Amino acid sequence: MASYQTKVGIIGAGPAGLTLALLLKRQGIDCIILENRERTYVESRVRAGLLEQNTVDLLTELGVADRLHREGLPHHGVYLSFNGVRKRVPFTELTDGRCITIYGQQEVVKDLIKANLERGTPIYFEASATTIDGLETDAPVIHFEQQGEVHTVGCAFVAACDGYHGIGRKHLPQGTYNEFRIDYPFSWLGILAHAKPSSDELIYAYHERGFALHSLRSETVSRLYIQVANDDHIDNWSDDQIWDELEIRLSDGNGFTLNRGDIFEKGITPMRSFMIDNMQYRRLFLAGDAAHIVPPTGGKGLNLAVADVTILANALADYYETGQHNRLATYTSDCLRRIWRVQDFSNTMTYLFHKQAEHGSFENQIQQAKFDYIARSTAMATTIAENYVGLKEL
Structure with missing residues (x-):
């Protein structure tokens, strides 16, 4: 010993x-x-x-x-999307030059x-x-x-x-x-793929079919997620089904195109x-x-x-x-x-962008109202930006 x-x-x-x-x-x-x-x-x-x-x-x-x-990869903003309406929150402008790095x-x-x-x-x-x-x-x-x-x-x-x-x-x-402890009533199906990122910055998207996130790890590797049920299993999703679902949920009505590629890792992660x-x-x-x-x-x-x-x-x-x-x-x-x-x-970010109730329900309309406020209020967008890039002191 x-x-x-x-x-x-x-x-x-x-x-x-x-x-x-x-x-x-x-x-x-x-x-x-x-x-x-x-x-x-x-x-x-x-x-x-x-x-x-x-x-x-x-x-x-x-x-x-x-x-x-x-x-x-420094990112100076993030895209927030709700039912296809996309809003960019400009970190650098709202936080005296601060940003995130991938x-x-x-x-x-x-x-x-x-x-x-x-x-x-x-x-x-x-x-x-x-x-x-x-x-x-x-x-x-x-x-x-x-x-x-x-x-x-x-x-x-x-x-x-x-x-x-x-x-x-x-x-x-x-x-x-x-x-x-909170155990959220949904999970993330995540993939890593040899695909050029489809966006220069992250995209958080609410869709009536569920949440989606476009992220990346490099200029040639994309990291993407979709919301699934907690009892779902990765074997239920073929690669083509995953790409198709991402395409639907990340669409913006303005010709957004999702770059596809070979998926080399995928799994389902509970949210808590x-x-x-x-x-x-x-x-x-x-x-x-x-x-x-x-x-x-x-x-x-x-x-x-x-x-x-x-x-x-x-x-x-x-x-x-x-x-x-x-x-x-x-x-x-x-x-x-x-x-x-x-x-x-x-x-807050979790509840804002994940589907929790039927489209058009009270809960869903509250989510829509919160997103609309972020889209039109510099003060609210600044709150998102400050928290996202990390508060200097607390």
Whole structure:
């Protein structure tokens, strides 16, 4: 059995854990990262692809954004469509030049892993954290298994960036937090296709047949989604049926043409919101999906995780500089301000563009009224733009 010592033990080599490690390294705070998957899997796992301005700025500041700036695709607006009527929300004009950048999460992870290893932070892959001992003390210990052997990491603090199914949240004592959850009555059927994007910017579309989203991953790969029932199955949809449905739902009455191509990945994802209202216990701190999940409608998951660890890194740096726990003590409340804002924005976008009731019903007419207000109100469009590109401070 090997025993390691460090100041911060990080569980999870996703965007949250990897970004936290770089932030700590910059402050001279040693850490070790444990990741239960192999490196190849982590670097190829397709997830989000939308980076807020805050996230791009932070990665640039950390010196890990060279490839992002070369290959990422800045978007200065978004198209919102309701029953074929399309409205562009101009981010840059409404937010003092801020925008989003399309750059796959797996590419972010590759960049972050490379930077951490080059800067000397140990990452143990295929290392499954099993339990955390000593949380009542100043020296917690993470137990993990790797290649059939049990090892430990002794540390001063534990950062659980290990996702919804990780062990971090399970170590919060019962009664120390409340759980909030919404399981939406629809899912997303998503595809990745070797097809040139059909639009220069994302399109969110409400249609009486259901929601559709046109997104992209590069200048040659499109990422597209349609709303389906929760009990639907991917085998019910041929590639041609998917393309036909996308064509119908994304049409704008002005000659919009959907570029088609070979679909190389497809699947159905349930839509849900989840969060807890306490993200810490003693010297254990949760970040990212370990503490909250938002529906992908707003593209906020990765960005919210990065916001969490930025707050945590600053609090840990303050502790090691001053010896005071003040900023660590307010970690949860500092995070929750942004989390609740993001939950509201993601929920709003989800309910606005998904079919929930019959076309022409009261609920549907309310959706139409909200869209009409966005289309004619600069103030409402600015609210959408500010939240979409990421609020500077909260």
